Amino acid sequence: MKAGAWFFALIAIAYLAWIGGVKADGSGDPAVGSVANGRYLDKEGQPTYNVQPDGTVDWFTYSGFRRYHAHCHVCHGPDGEGSSYAPALAESLKTLTYREFLFIVADGRKNVTTSQTNVMPALGHNRDVVCYLDDIFVYLRARSNGAIERGRPPKHEDKSEMTAKAERSCRG
Ligand code: HEC
Numbered sequence: 001m002k003a004g005a006w007f008f009a010l011i012a013i014a015y016l017a018w019i020g021g022v023k024a025d026g027s028g029d030p031a032v033g034s035v036a037n038g039r040y041l042d043k044e045g046q047p048t049y050n051v052q053p054d055g056t057v058d059w060f061t062y063s064g065f066r067r068y069h070a071h072c073h074v075c076h077g078p079d080g081e082g083s084s085y086a087p088a089l090a091e092s093l094k095t096l097t098y099r100e101f102l103f104i105v106a107d108g109r110k111n112v113t114t115s116q117t118n119v120m121p122a123l124g125h126n127r128d129v130v131c132y133l134d135d136i137f138v139y140l141r142a143r144s145n146g147a148i149e150r151g152r153p154p155k156h157e158d159k160s161e162m163t164a165k166a167e168r169s170c171r172g
Contacts, residue, residue, distance in 0.1 A: 025144050026095045037162035040138075046098045047134045049142035055154055057142070059163060062156035064139025067132040071123070079150040080143045085118060093137075093144035101137055105129065131170035 023029055032050055033043035038059050042048040050058040068080065075086040082088025093101070108122030123129040129136075142148045 023145070025141060026093055026100070027098045027141065030141055030145055030147075038157055038160035039163065047138045047141075049138050049147055051142065051147050057148060057153040057156050058138070059157050059159045060135045060138040061142050061148065062139075062153050063132060063159070064135035064137070065153060067129070068136050068139055071126075071129050072136065075120075080140050081150070086120070089140050090143040093140050098137060101140075102133055105133060105136075127171055131167060 023031065027046050028042065028044055030042055030048045032040045032048060033045075034041050035050070040048050040050045040058055040060070047060065049061045051061070068076075069078070072089070075083065076089050077083035077086070080088060080090035080093075082091065096104070104120060106122065106124035109120040111118050111120075143150075
């Protein structure tokens, strides 16, 4: 192969890596791998979002929007955008994995800097949060990838009977 052709091949590979990289977040590729009862999973089996061309979001993204604004917004700011007190979770999810997210929310975290002590409370005992961890994760994952705009998603899929059942048993 001539030098020019090698160069072209390198550019092509870099471009493919780049478009691939844009779609990955801390949990990997958010593309839908499977769906069952309104619950979307990526190819690794982790919860992910689904946004239809007309802007209709899956139930979990919508529910996560509501739960986020009920329990996280006060510290983390609207739409996962962050505040002077706590980090922008839409940014955090670009590097945090699904597991790390679950552990931090359940166990909390305390980061003592020289100027201030910022505390992420342990919310593992709070059913209003724990029963909706996947919802909040999926919502923030969608925000993190720019799949949805700021604000309330205008249209959403219905809650499936399976999801309603799981919710009832989690809430006890
Ligand atoms: C009382 C305020 C407060 C509330 C309420 C709160 N957080 Fe936090 N959270 C924080 C602070 C402060 C940090 C940064 C802690 C640190 O620096 O270690 C944080 C950190 C985090 C992190 C790690 C971010 C990173 O970039 O490493 C995650 C994930 C997180 N919070 C999720 C949530 C979720 C989800 C909710 C709602 C269910 C929530 N938090 C509610 C204050 C809060």
